[in-house]
Amino acid sequence: xxxxxxxxxxxxxxxxxxxxxxxxxxxxxxxxxxxxxxxxxxxxxxxxxxxxxxxxxxxxxxxxxxxxxxxxxxxxxxxxxxxxxxxxxxxxxxxxxxxxxxxxxxxxxxxxxxxxxxxxxxxxxxxxxxxxxxxxxxxxxxxxxxxxxxxxxxxxxxxxxxxxxxxxxxxxxxxxxxxxxxxxxxxxxxxxxxxxxxxxxxxxxxxxxxxxxxxxxxxxxxxxxxxxxxxxxxxxxxxxxxxxxxxxxxxxxxxxxxxxxxxxxxxxxxxxxxxxxxxxxxxxxxxxxxxxxxxxxxxxxxxxxxxxxxxxxxx
Amino acid sequence: xxxxxxxxxxxxxxxxxxxxxxxxxxxxxxxxxxxxxxxxxxxxxxxxxxxxxxxxxxxxxxxxxxxxxxxxxxxxxxxxxxxxxxxxxxxxxxxxxxxxxxxxxxxxxxxxxxxxxxxxxxxxxxxxxxxxxxxxxxxxxxxxxxxxxxxxxxxxxxxxxxxxxxxxxxxxxxxxxxxxxxxxxxxxxxxxxxxxxxxxxxxxxxxxxxxxxxxxxxxxxxxxxxxxxxxxxxxxxxxxxxxxxxxxxxxxxxxxxxxxxxxxxxxxxxxxxxxxxxxxxxxxxxxxxxxxxxxxxxxxxxxxxxxxxxxxxxxxxxxxxxxxxxxxxxxxxxxxxxxxxxxxxxxxxxxxxxxxxxxxxxxxxxxxxxxxxxxxxxxxxxxxxxxxxxxxxxxxxxxxxxxxxxxxxxxxxxxxxxxxxxxxxxxxxxxxxxxxxxxxxxxxxxxxxxxxxxxxxxxxxxxxxxxxxxxxxxxxxxxxxxxxxxxxxxxxxxxxxxxxxxxxxxxxxxxxxxxxxxxxxxxxxx
Numbered sequence: 001x002x003x004x005x006x007x008x009x010x011x012x013x014x015x016x017x018x019x020x021x022x023x024x025x026x027x028x029x030x031x032x033x034x035x036x037x038x039x040x041x042x043x044x045x046x047x048x049x050x051x052x053x054x055x056x057x058x059x060x061x062x063x064x065x066x067x068x069x070x071x072x073x074x075x076x077x078x079x080x081x082x083x084x085x086x087x088x089x090x091x092x093x094x095x096x097x098x099x100x101x102x103x104x105x106x107x108x109x110x111x112x113x114x115x116x117x118x119x120x121x122x123x124x125x126x127x128x129x130x131x132x133x134x135x136x137x138x139x140x141x142x143x144x145x146x147x148x149x150x151x152x153x154x155x156x157x158x159x160x161x162x163x164x165x166x167x168x169x170x171x172x173x174x175x176x177x178x179x180x181x182x183x184x185x186x187x188x189x190x191x192x193x194x195x196x197x198x199x200x201x202x203x204x205x206x207x208x209x210x211x212x213x214x215x216x217x218x219x220x221x222x223x224x225x226x227x228x229x230x231x232x233x234x235x236x237x238x239x240x241x242x243x244x245x246x247x248x249x250x251x252x253x254x255x256x257x258x259x260x261x262x263x264x265x266x267x268x269x270x271x272x273x274x275x276x277x278x279x280x281x282x283x284x285x286x287x288x289x290x291x292x293x294x295x296x297x298x299x300x301x302x303x304x305x306x307x308x309x310x311x312x313x314x315x
Numbered sequence: 316x317x318x319x320x321x322x323x324x325x326x327x328x329x330x331x332x333x334x335x336x337x338x339x340x341x342x343x344x345x346x347x348x349x350x351x352x353x354x355x356x357x358x359x360x361x362x363x364x365x366x367x368x369x370x371x372x373x374x375x376x377x378x379x380x381x382x383x384x385x386x387x388x389x390x391x392x393x394x395x396x397x398x399x400x401x402x403x404x405x406x407x408x409x410x411x412x413x414x415x416x417x418x419x420x421x422x423x424x425x426x427x428x429x430x431x432x433x434x435x436x437x438x439x440x441x442x443x444x445x446x447x448x449x450x451x452x453x454x455x456x457x458x459x460x461x462x463x464x465x466x467x468x469x470x471x472x473x474x475x476x477x478x479x480x481x482x483x484x485x486x487x488x489x490x491x492x493x494x495x496x497x498x499x500x501x502x503x504x505x506x507x508x509x510x511x512x513x514x515x516x517x518x519x520x521x522x523x524x525x526x527x528x529x530x531x532x533x534x535x536x537x538x539x540x541x542x543x544x545x546x547x548x549x550x551x552x553x554x555x556x557x558x559x560x561x562x563x564x565x566x567x568x569x570x571x572x573x574x575x576x577x578x579x580x581x582x583x584x585x586x587x588x589x590x591x592x593x594x595x596x597x598x599x600x601x602x603x604x605x606x607x608x609x610x611x612x613x614x615x616x617x618x619x620x621x622x623x624x625x626x627x628x629x630x631x632x633x634x635x636x637x638x639x640x641x642x643x644x645x646x647x648x649x650x651x652x653x654x655x656x657x658x659x660x661x662x663x664x665x666x667x668x669x670x671x672x673x674x675x676x677x678x679x680x681x682x683x684x685x686x687x688x689x690x691x692x693x694x695x696x697x698x699x700x701x702x703x704x705x706x707x708x709x710x711x712x713x714x715x716x717x718x719x720x721x722x723x724x725x726x727x728x729x730x731x732x733x734x735x736x737x738x739x740x741x742x743x744x745x746x747x748x749x750x751x752x753x754x755x756x757x758x759x760x761x762x763x764x765x766x767x768x769x770x771x772x773x774x775x776x777x778x779x780x781x782x783x784x785x786x787x788x789x790x791x792x793x794x795x796x797x798x799x800x801x802x803x804x805x806x807x808x809x810x811x812x813x814x815x816x817x818x819x820x821x822x823x824x825x826x827x828x829x830x831x832x833x834x835x836x837x838x839x840x841x
Contacts, residue, residue: 002840003700010759055672102375102661106512109665110505122502123672127665132373143796150788158781192731195793195801199738199808202789206742206782210749213778241752244698245745248691252741255687256734261679263365264734271738 015235015283016228016291022284026173033180042183045190045266046126048140050133052095052109055124055262056116062088071115077108085262090123102129140194147198148172151205159212160300162293167208170286174204174278181273192267200274203249207242207282214238215290219300227294231287246279319828327821331712334814337719358722363729363803366677368670369499373663374511376468376492378461379412381658382452386414391539391563392434393450400430413451414438421446464657465492472496472660474653475510493663502669514615514659515650517569519598520561522609522621531560539563546617546637559618561611566601567594575651577644578634584644585636588651595631603627612637614647680733687737688714695744699751701840705826706747706819713743713811713818720810729803739811745782746819749775755841764839768831772824779820786812 046053056063065082068091072080078096085092095112098104105127113122128136148171156164178197182189214234222230253275257268340348340359348357364371386409393414397404403419404427418427424442431440431448437456442448452460469486472494476484485497496511498504523540531542537560544558571594578587590598602610602624611621612635619637639647668676692710695703717736721728754771762770790812793805830836 001696001701001704003703004697010756057671102663103512106508106662106665110508113503113505121669121671122667123669125665125667127662129661129663131375132663139796143792147789147792150792151785154784154788191801192804195731195804198789198793199786202786203742205785206745209781209785210778213781217774237756238752241748244748244752245742248694248744248748249738249741251690251694252687252737255690256683256737259679259683259686260734260737261676261730263676263730264679264683267731267734 011236011239013236013239014232016232016288019284019288019291022280022288026177026281026285029177029180030173033176033183036183037179040183040186042179042189043186045188045193046094046128046133047191048133048137048189050097050105050128050130052093052105052112052128053124053126054093054095054109054112054122056091056093057087057121057123058089058091058119059121060119063091065091068093068116071117072112075108075111075115077111080112097130097133102131105129136191140191144175144194144198144201147201148175151201155205155209155212158209159216160295162290162295163212163216165293166286166289167205167212169289170208170281171201171204173281173285174200174274177277178270178274182270187269188266190266192264193270196267196270196274199271200278203275204278204281207245207278208286210241211235211238211282211287212290215287216300219295219297223297227291227297231290235283235287242279242283246275250275319825324825327825330716330817331822334712334716334719337722338715338717341718341722356722358725360718360721360728361725362673362677363727363732364497364499364666364673365668365730366673366680366728367499368502368668368673369497370501370504370507370665370667372496372498372504372508372511372665373489374468374472374494374496375661375663376465376494376656377659377661378464378492381464382412382457382460383409386412389435389438389450390414393431396430396434397427400426402427402430410449413449415447415449418442418446418448424448461492465494467657468660469494471654471656472511475649476507478649478653479507479510481507494660500670502667504665504667508662508665510646510650511660512662513650514656515569515647515653516615516655517572517651518613519566519568519601520564520611520613521566521601521605522611523560523562524608526560528556528558528560536560543611543613543616543618546614546619559611559621561613561618566610567598569651569655571597572651575648577641577648580634580636583636584639584641585634586639586644586648586651587632587634588648589632592631595629598631598633599627599629603629676730680730680737684733684737684740688740691741691744695747699747699841701830702747702751702827705823705830706744706751708826709747709818709822710740710743712822713814714740716814716818717807717811720814721807724806724810726806726810727803728807731801732803732807735804735807735811739808739815742786743811743815743819746775746779746815747823749779750819750823751841754839758839758841764836765831767839768827772820776820779816783812783816 063084065084069080069082072093077098081094083092084090093112095108098108109125109127148168151171152164152168155167175197178200181187182193211234214237215231218225218230218234250272253268253271256264257272260268337356337358340356345359390407390409393416394407402423405417405419407414407416418424421444424444424446427448428440428442431450434450437452438450439453440448440450465488469488473484473486476486476496476498481498481501483499485495487495489495498507501507523537526535526537526540528542531540536542539562540560541563542558543561545556567590571590572588573591575586575588578585606624606626609621609623611618613619619635635647688710692707695706697703699706717739750771753775754767757767757770787809790805790809794802794809
């Protein structure tokens, strides 16, 4: 049984010719992301902002959003937001964070339940008090920063510090632009989104490492080849792998996006974007950056000789 | 490359078989599993609350409040000790986490120090040379108290929840002073929340009839007295007093109750209770000495009722009547049976998922995973032919091992966890892709079939390890940071990365070697 589709020859795309445009595009994307993050900000879910989220299904027919809103407004617990989704009888109700600390949040849900009365199936109720919310923000930021540092250190140990710098910059780029995506479209940013961002960091670095691995190998193999050509060669040689891996991962995530339901939507969108941007950044940011940080080719070449001898000598 | 030691083959096959065996129980329903003999693995992946429906509550024990209360009550002892020792003082008060005061006469500072040391061994007394002093709990004592308060709270919360008839609740400590409560199957936790939110500290205190509430409020509060508000329902209904002046000294506390039950008196719901021997004696003595006077039944610093003692109550049992409904009477009885919390509790976070949404999520997650895996399987065959089939077989064992590991570890599967499975399925074939692409390259570079296969596996290995480690780093951090569902994602992601290393490298290689031996091909079908 032979494969149906094969990329027969190694492509000869001049990635390095495109890298200035790539840098410019990425810097622009990064600036827009940061600017949007600072000006418009993120649409934080209750995980981070505190407050209440109720997913309700009216059992007696389509939901009357107006009437429900009126009932909630009468409670004076701040501006409730009601939003239909899925079927006409499904409603997503958000209550703002109540003044008066953690206990006040719990009280608001109770009031809302009483006011809305019967005939409603509460499919999901989430209440997060202000103290937990701020802790989650802190933990999230710390984890993301630690992940970036840990990954950079790992790459630095396995390669050279120059590779670590490149990997770090391209991963930061992926994280920043993912946050930017959520700022532009005002998608809800919650704990699962954060999980997605950390996974993106892991995935993006995975891609970068594969390419760096090839760059290093080529450095040992072709001692005199100019760095520019060498990077191009490494990118082209790994291109079919890059495309195939992106495809399988994207297929899995796409299926999550389509069939995974409301709860996983934010996660899937973030992941899908992350896979695309992570691949782009490995090709157009991480690899070309090596050209600028100029890894020390002599120190890379040395261990190759001993390793090569050992490999040949082994049975 | 062609050579695979017999024991290695055996080991690989054994691990795969184990994966299949351990994951198999998840395909059957629990009833059927229970009927199977005991040597068959029974463990299924535990579903998280977001999938099976239930309520997740994060509680905080307000240890500081408990400590403040204790300091307040110790202030009386301090006053008595200083008075008994005839040491003049001013400004005795509780400020923050300390009792503060000033000794008037500098010559008596040493005496004050000796006298105050006896108040409570946990209190550190420090008095400056100008006479200003403070007493605070030592760090060790504070820490011990915190531990004790949280442990006790867990015990009492467990009792309260058990009384409500909730099945399989999980109640565990989280961090320093938090308690995580998981209630599977509870889709309206309002009742439980109401029960947990109450301290339920019951005391019997004498009412001071010598002074009116208004006078006391105007600053003529006799020492050793306090003003307590009446419980809301009572004050509004009967037009009764809104507050009482009561003696701070507690006649009997709720900790001496051995039983409490809801019942009826003149068709009104009431709570009947029974003291233990010591409580009965103290209550009997106190009522004998105070016949004709009213006493207050105080719950969480609110007066539920203040009956007049008509005769000494010696039987050790009694009735609390107030403005109860059937529900509130039975709740109060439950709370009294379970005991008072040592410190107030705040609910920080609630996440409740109804059983319908849980079932919908399981369905959505399963469909998404199956479609995702199917797409990947087809994709691999399209691009790698027979070798793609090998990768798919490895993927199948990977899935089995993942589920098996999750079942064995007793890990909880959440919806993000299912996403983790789908995602790892997509990423797991990456190792195969790396190997196959490498083999292709080596073939193109002019190597013979066997040496190309060998070099493909060998050279791709380092890359595969590097790329997997970075994903594991992200997974570990997610586990460390995440709560509930996100933790579930981290677990499946990390386990998936590890099992995919095994399946993609060893299982695929074994399949290829076996194929080479059996069909003796002339060229690699890549």
